[in-house]
Amino acid sequence: LSKNICAYFENRYSLEERSAVKSVVIDLNANYQLFIRRLFPHAKIIIDRFHIVQLVNRAFDQLRVTILKQQSDQHSRIYKALKINWRLFHKDAEKVDNSKARYFRGINEYMTQQNLIDLGLSASPKLKYVYETAQQIQESLKKHDVKKLCLTLNNYQKQSSPMDTSITTLKKNLKYVSNSCESSLSNGPIEGINRKIKALKRICYGFKNMDHFYARILLIVK
Known part of the structure; x- marks a missing residue:
């Protein structure tokens, strides 16, 4: 896949054109960072805020499910608060x-x-x-507060939970994660469109006519 991506850009755009690219927004895939430096030597790499929030929320959910399984009474108020109303825990504080x-x-x-x-x-x-x-990280991103984000990551105390791995990943990419705070660029709108397209494919079970498929995509993204 990396070879195909590199070949695509190198065959269609000159080094001069690619050197003019100022910023590239990516997810936390380390492979992307390697060939972006090769393709766009002067570009600032920005880890997309969407994927950072997704990473920490998934870590919280994994721990939440673990805590749920440890509850002996599945009819308790705590159990129902964590299980039935789980979406509320992802809401901006x-x-x-x-x-x-x-x-x-x-x-x-x-x-x-x-x-x-x-x-x-x-x-x-x-x-x-x-x-x-998780809430502090999201707030830092929302308010473009690089200092608070770095403090949150560096002061994190390991809890023997999935969040430990997530924090380690973010600290490993701290420079690019910090860029996400400073920049207003985001892949969020594209990710949203991609999700709608996937939902359309799942609901419709395929299209015989691809023109109809493209037409439906245009209708749902406008």
């Missing part, structure tokens, strides 16, 4: 409502969103620490 009570399915109680998050995190100090770390 600044957008979590801590004043208006609402009815939560499963727990069958009225409480604020912050109350439910606190209830779920009370299952484990490790889970709370990992949650707070």
